[in-house]
Amino acid sequence: MMLNTQSRLSRATTLAILLLGIFTAAHGSYVTRCGHQLCLDGKPWYFQGANAYWLIDFVQKDRGMVDRFFDKCNEFGLKVIRTWAFNHAMPYEWGKYDENQFKGLDYIVDSASRHNIKLILALGNTWTAYRSPQDFMRMAGVDPSGKDILAFYNSSAVRHLYKDHISTLVWRTNTFNKRRYLEDDAIMMWDAMNEPRCPGCSDAASQRVVRSFLEEMAGHLRSNLPQQLVALGTEGYFLNSYEDYNPGAGARCEGEDWEGLARMRSIDALVVHAYERQLESVPPKWTKCDFACFLNYLIQYLSVHQRIAADVGKPVILEEFGLILPEYTQEQRVLLFRLVADNLQWMKQSGGAMAGTLFWNAAIGNVWDDGYNVYLDAPVAKPSPSPSPSPSPSPAPSTSGGGGSTSSPSAGGGGSSAPAADAGRAPIVANTETLTDFLRGPQRAACAEAAAKWWLPMWTAAWAQTVDVAGYQRRTADMTVLQVFLDTKAAIY
Numbered sequence: 001m002m003l004n005t006q007s008r009l010s011r012a013t014t015l016a017i018l019l020l021g022i023f024t025a026a027h028g029s030y031v032t033r034c035g036h037q038l039c040l041d042g043k044p045w046y047f048q049g050a051n052a053y054w055l056i057d058f059v060q061k062d063r064g065m066v067d068r069f070f071d072k073c074n075e076f077g078l079k080v081i082r083t084w085a086f087n088h089a090m091p092y093e094w095g096k097y098d099e100n101q102f103k104g105l106d107y108i109v110d111s112a113s114r115h116n117i118k119l120i121l122a123l124g125n126t127w128t129a130y131r132s133p134q135d136f137m138r139m140a141g142v143d144p145s146g147k148d149i150l151a152f153y154n155s156s157a158v159r160h161l162y163k164d165h166i167s168t169l170v171w172r173t174n175t176f177n178k179r180r181y182l183e184d185d186a187i188m189m190w191d192a193m194n195e196p197r198c199p200g201c202s203d204a205a206s207q208r209v210v211r212s213f214l215e216e217m218a219g220h221l222r223s224n225l226p227q228q229l230v231a232l233g234t235e236g237y238f239l240n241s242y243e244d245y246n247p248g249a250g251a252r253c254e255g256e257d258w259e260g261l262a263r264m265r266s267i268d269a270l271v272v273h274a275y276e277r278q279l280e281s282v283p284p285k286w287t288k289c290d291f292a293c294f295l296n297y298l299i300q301y302l303s304v305h306q307r308i309a310a311d312v313g314k315p316v317i318l319e320e321f322g323l324i325l326p327e328y329t330q331e332q333r334v335l336l337f338r339l340v341a342d343n344l345q346w347m348k349q350s351g352g353a354m355a356g357t358l359f360w361n362a363a364i365g366n367v368w369d370d371g372y373n374v375y376l377d378a379p380v381a382k383p384s385p386s387p388s389p390s391p392s393p394s395p396a397p398s399t400s401g402g403g404g405s406t407s408s409p410s411a412g413g414g415g416s417s418a419p420a421a422d423a424g425r426a427p428i429v430a431n432t433e434t435l436t437d438f439l440r441g442p443q444r445a446a447c448a449e450a451a452a453k454w455w456l457p458m459w460t461a462a463w464a465q466t467v468d469v470a471g472y473q474r475r476t477a478d479m480t481v482l483q484v485f486l487d488t489k490a491a492i493y
């Protein structure tokens with residue numbers, strides 16, 4: 001068969017194909033935007049992927065672990081991995097970067113390239129993990145004491161430093177493959193920041209400040225990158241439009257006008273992070289959503305973002321989602337992942353705007369566990385049930401009104417620990433970072449309290465209950481999350 005085909009080809013064609021083969025081995029293809037979709041090799045492309053923020057730490061101790069991790073990602077069809085392009089000493093002063101940490105990132109980028117994995121790199125963090133906004137202020141010569149995150153966004157010195165930081169990253173020559181980051185197709189996309197919140201910044205003046213910061217950073221990325229995609233790293237909250245799709249009254253108070261930002265010219269792809277912990281207690285009864293309610297909320301939340309993305313003609317990526325243990329169960333996690341995978345398959349079938357999904361957080365071995373870890377080196381088959389009683393399925397309902405706000409899992413940071421379920425795994429240490437004065441906790445609380453007087457969720461309406469939860473329970477009863485990845489891999493590539 002192969003010989004027959006080859007014998008019909010002219011020598012010139014064969015040579016061209018051979019050369020092309022060599023070329024593609026050295027350089028793969030860039031993921032590009034094609035209307036409201038992502039394309040790879042000229043065709044619409046839908047992907048599943050994961051976050052793995054810990055790579056920047058573990059690469060320092062064991063480079064082989066990065067390679068083993070990407071091997072596992074390929075086994076399960078996780079083709080896009082999101083990680084941090086900043087670190088404890090990246091930068092440590094204006095323009096200064098720890099070279100060992102940078103070489104670690106070099107190794108991750110090069111290993112991704114060798115494994116045909118695409119990366120999303122976030123350039124900074126709203127939260128304190130690794131490099132905080134306060135760190136950037138100090139490095140820019142702005143004393144953060146007595147100031148808050150609005151001052152971070154509004155400082156011209158910080159903006160100058162942050163743009164230099166962006167330039168350093170994108171123009172970096174990789175010490176392993178000698179390519180500049182901006183000419184490496186293993187880097188699919190850059191997030192201007194991870195979760196650029198400005199709590200309590202819902203007024204027009206603060207909104208202008210946050211937007212102009214993001215416009216300046218995205219524009220700087222856009223003007224430096226010939227090929228790679230630009231995104232903001234947002235969570236998806238609405239302000240002044242679509243607010244009834246928000247996860248709570250106070251979501252408008254995170255300072256993120258997702259629909260307005262979606263139209264920014266310099267961004268190629270839109271980004272959403274969705275967690276059950278974002279859900280606030282809702283009026284009129286002030287009860288918190290249970291798991292089934294969360295699933296229905298999530299589908300409505302994804303749908304509205306997909307519609308907006310299609311309207312503005314840009315793809316949207318569910319860049320973070322997941323379910324924390326032991327507050328929820330493995331069974332509930334599988335159900336959630338199956339639901340998200342079904343949505344992705346539907347997007348592929350219908351040519352929809354949601355191009356891909358990345359869960360928080362993929363791990364192997366003894367990687368730290370914030371309760372969200374999905375271990376890619378675990379058994380694919382579900383272990384036979386143990387006779388012990390199953391843990392309680394959902395958290396106790398909260399009765400308090402607006403004002404509560406938690407960080408997302410990508411905040412990082414430490415908290416209370418629970419014993420590890422498996423020997424050799426790290427114990428669960430849940431992230432407990434909350435809004436501080438610097439992160440405008442009081443302003444956020446006041447804003448949420450005011451919003452709670454009038455806000456009503458769309459997703460508690462009868463028509464919004466579209467997920468057949470019992471059907472999903474039956475369908476996923478014997479599944480693991482890893483099986484969902486394998487099934488999705490077979491369905492979408």
Ligand SMILES: *[C@@H]1O[C@H](CO)[C@@H](O)[C@H](O)[C@H]1NC(C)=O
Pocket residue numbers: 150154205206209
């Ligand atoms: C931002 O900074 C400028 C001065 O550089 C100031 O006039 C303005 O009030 C600040 N905006 C906010 C919302 O703090």
